Amino acid sequence: MxxxxxxxxxxxxxxxxxxxxxxxxxxxxxxxxxxxxxxxxxxxxxxxxxxxxxxxxxxxxxxxxxxxxxxxxxxxxxxxxxxxxxxxxxxxxxxxxxxxxxxxxxxxxxxxxxxxxxxxxxxxxxxxxxxxxxxxxxxxxxxxxxxxxxxxxxxxxxxxxxxxxxxxxxxxxxxxxxxxxxxxxxDVARWQYAKLLSNLGNALEAVAGPIADDAATTLFRRVRAEGEAVLDAAGIAYASAAEQRELRGHKVDLVPLDGAPRGGGSSWQSLSRGTGTIEADYLNGEIALLGRLHGVPTPLNGLLQQLANTFAREQREPGSLPVEELVRLADGAVAFVQEARPAAS
Known part of the structure; x- marks a missing residue:
């Protein structure tokens, strides 16, 4: 072939x-x-x-x-x-x-x-x-x-x-x-949806830097939990984190390479290359879409989708938004949805 x-x-x-x-x-x-x-x-x-x-x-x-x-x-x-x-x-x-x-x-x-x-x-x-x-x-x-x-x-x-x-x-x-x-x-889709949950952090990393400290890690957990709630509401099966860890083990451990620093994942790389586009519409945006279809609010994924697209469109430096500011914006997005829901009902 x-x-x-x-x-x-x-x-x-x-x-x-x-x-x-x-x-x-x-x-x-x-x-x-x-x-x-x-x-x-x-x-x-x-x-x-x-x-x-x-x-x-x-x-x-x-x-x-x-x-x-x-x-x-x-x-x-x-x-x-x-x-x-x-x-x-x-x-x-x-x-x-x-x-x-x-x-x-x-x-x-x-x-x-x-x-x-x-x-x-x-x-x-x-x-x-x-x-x-x-x-x-x-x-x-x-x-x-x-x-x-x-x-x-x-x-x-x-x-x-x-x-x-x-x-x-x-x-x-x-x-x-x-x-x-x-x-x-x-059931390849079951593995892809599990990977999608991991990829919800791509936009977070792209706009605010590596998910390393407590603030970024906690925010990512909130973003992922929102994604899991949406997939559960939609009845979409996905491999658990434990199943993935058991299968992968230490088969694909990341090794530093001379002359080839890894600044970040695929979304980070899109910003660093100044391509003008980013895949957030199909990662965090997938969760936002499913949330609208199944009546589950997705303020955190919607915020990351919006920010990632703005960074790409305006060719901003990856990781340039302080994580503290991102957390403030995230809390505001959640509060806005919570305040709006009773009026909408």
């Missing part, structure tokens, strides 16, 4: 690089300066066992590949806000022997949140979800780091919305030869 990594940034670059290192054919899809660096110098992947350079085919879109192959596997690793554009580009791509990518090829959504695969299923027939547990960083154009050890990451795979299938098992086998653990599960 040939793997086409649509969005060869932190997560996509780490997956693509590790697959290439295990001997698989890989095509990287990127834009701008990152694409230019991949074309000129290859992908440099910094990991605990060393630094590797992979000179792989790098393209900006399907037109540069001509007809896709019947054995191609598409891995969608763009941020959720870039999903629709990627689907519009790759769905109609012709496949050798007839038909289009959307009709014939498997698409694996290696993204945070749950919305990307919903969007994909509107276009692609064969959609697989991936629960991504992969600490990685876009260091600079052409350079990606992944500091997990002894494994690079854990990637639960399954058909979306449910089921497994032969292609998922084949992809899992390739990933497990490439420094990943890749359980194939019939």
């Amino acid at each position: 040939r793997y086409i990594i649509i969005g060869a940034g932190a997560v996509g670059g780490a997956i693509g690089g590790r697959l290439a290192g295990a001997g698989h054919e890989v095509v990287l899809v990127a834009r701008g300066a990152h694409h230019a660096a991949l074309r000129a110098d290859g992908l440099r992947l910094k990991v605990p066992d060393g630094e590797y350079t992979y000179r792989l085919q790098a393209v900006t879109g399907p037109g540069e590949l001509g007809e896709l192959r019947a054995d191609d596997v598409l891995v969608l690793a763009v941020k959720t806000q870039d999903t629709v554009a990627a689907l519009q580009a790759w769905g109609p791509a012709p496949v050798a022997g007839g038909g289009t990518a959307a009709e014939r090829l498997p698409l694996f959504c290696a993204q945070n949140g749950v919305e990307g695969q919903r969007l994909a299923l509107r276009v692609f027939r064969h959609v697989h979800g991936v629960c991504v547990w992969l600490p990685s960083t876009f260091v600079e154009p052409g350079v990606v780091s992944a500091g997990g050890a002894p494994l690079t990451g854990m990637l639960h795979l399954g058909r979306y919305p449910h089921g497994t299938g032969a292609i998922a098992r084949l992809v899992a086998a390739d990933l497990e030869k490439a420094h990943f653990e890749a359980p194939v599960v019939p």
Whole structure:
């Protein structure tokens, strides 16, 4: 099989690089300066066992590949806000022997949140979800780091919305030869919703810095509890924190890498790169959406969604809001909702 990594940034670059290192054919899809660096110098992947350079085919879109192959596997690793554009580009791509990518090829959504695969299923027939547990960083154009050890990451795979299938098992086998653990599960969404709860802290970290002191940790617990209440009200199953800890153990411990500091998670990295967009609408915003659908107030997640989008739009420095100020805003948001509810009823 040939793997086409649509969005060869932190997560996509780490997956693509590790697959290439295990001997698989890989095509990287990127834009701008990152694409230019991949074309000129290859992908440099910094990991605990060393630094590797992979000179792989790098393209900006399907037109540069001509007809896709019947054995191609598409891995969608763009941020959720870039999903629709990627689907519009790759769905109609012709496949050798007839038909289009959307009709014939498997698409694996290696993204945070749950919305990307919903969007994909509107276009692609064969959609697989991936629960991504992969600490990685876009260091600079052409350079990606992944500091997990002894494994690079854990990637639960399954058909979306449910089921497994032969292609998922084949992809899992390739990933497990490439420094990943890749359980194939019939309920991948249950793991993704559990990861979503963890990702609710991404916006908090992005605007106020690492969740390290008591104030930030307490606030994150409140944000997560709000998310759990929403999922419970919606009847959505999610793996417990204890189940996740038991499965992951110390398989993906973060190791400091020389020349590749990890400033923060994916939302932090979006702000530090000044991309102008952030995925909060599909993380905290997913909780806000479900809360409105099921009558559960979500003032904390709504606040973080709003702040993260403001920071991205105005290209503010990540972590520049004092956590004490964020806690004050959070308390105010909760109080406002509590005061408004009796009037609304």
